[in-house]
Amino acid sequence: MEKVNLKGKLALFSDVWAPKVVGELNGQYVKVVKTEGEYVWHHHETEDEMFLVLDGKLEIHLRDKIIALSEGEFFVVPHGIEHKPVAPEGIASVLLFEPATTRSTGNVDHELTIEAAKLDMI
Amino acid sequence: MEKVNLKGKLALFSDVWAPKVVGELNGQYVKVVKTEGEYVWHHHETEDEMFLVLDGKLEIHLRDKIIALSEGEFFVVPHGIEHKPVAPEGIASVLLFEPATTRSTGNVDHELTIEAAKLDMI
Numbered sequence: 001m002e003k004v005n006l007k008g009k010l011a012l013f014s015d016v017w018a019p020k021v022v023g024e025l026n027g028q029y030v031k032v033v034k035t036e037g038e039y040v041w042h043h044h045e046t047e048d049e050m051f052l053v054l055d056g057k058l059e060i061h062l063r064d065k066i067i068a069l070s071e072g073e074f075f076v077v078p079h080g081i082e083h084k085p086v087a088p089e090g091i092a093s094v095l096l097f098e099p100a101t102t103r104s105t106g107n108v109d110h111e112l113t114i115e116a117a118k119l120d121m122i
Numbered sequence: 123m124e125k126v127n128l129k130g131k132l133a134l135f136s137d138v139w140a141p142k143v144v145g146e147l148n149g150q151y152v153k154v155v156k157t158e159g160e161y162v163w164h165h166h167e168t169e170d171e172m173f174l175v176l177d178g179k180l181e182i183h184l185r186d187k188i189i190a191l192s193e194g195e196f197f198v199v200p201h202g203i204e205h206k207p208v209a210p211e212g213i214a215s216v217l218l219f220e221p222a223t224t225r226s227t228g229n230v231d232h233e234l235t236i237e238a239a240k241l242d243m244i
Contacts, residue, residue: 006195030172072128075126098147
């Protein structure tokens with residue numbers, strides 16, 4: 001029953017593509033993640049995923065277009081849709097909202113894969 | 123399949139305590155709301171509710187304490203917990219995250235009540 005300061009949470013870590021859980025409600029996690037360069041193409045079979053940019057630039061590459069996001073902009077990737085997040089300029093900070101069960105790389109096994117159960121809560 | 127710019131959405135309306143739906147995922151709504159003065163004490167029987175301040179100041183009054191939120195801070199009110207949102211200084215802009223079924227004043231009937239089904243999507 002404490003408030004969460006997003007900038008304060010982001011100051012606690014520097015690793016990229018490693019989401020940290022900062023809140024939980026209704027079976028959904030609120031996460032923050034730092035992003036740099038390209039992630040991996042993947043999709044989530046049953047889970048929609050929201051990306052809200054807190055700082056910097058993030059692109060969500062879809063197979064047929066690119067969604068370019070700046071601070072204060074969000075995009076929801078519907079379940080089943082292949083996507084690849086890309087931070088085109090330095091490090092971006094992003095808030096994620098998705099079910100507590102969501103695996104970071106969805107259907108793909110990759111060195112970047114983090115199982116939901118192994119997420120850090122900060 | 124479009125991105126959402128939160129400031130752009132907030133520029134579209136000026137009424138207070140009238141949440142607008144700006145996104146949906148996994149049966150949850152993303153809403154924005156402008157707040158001014160005091161709302162009404164209420165609780166939600168089964169739904170947790172997240173308040174993320176985008177601009178200004180928001181207080182979440184609980185029966186035993188006050189959570190004071192500034193820009194970039196959020197608080198999750200667990201289901202069943204009585205709360206009263208208060209904007210202590212002018213108008214604050216807030217992002218809400220909660221199940222699509224959530225009624226604005228929870229268990230209380232009030233002139234401020236907005237049924238989930240009657241929420242505007244902007």
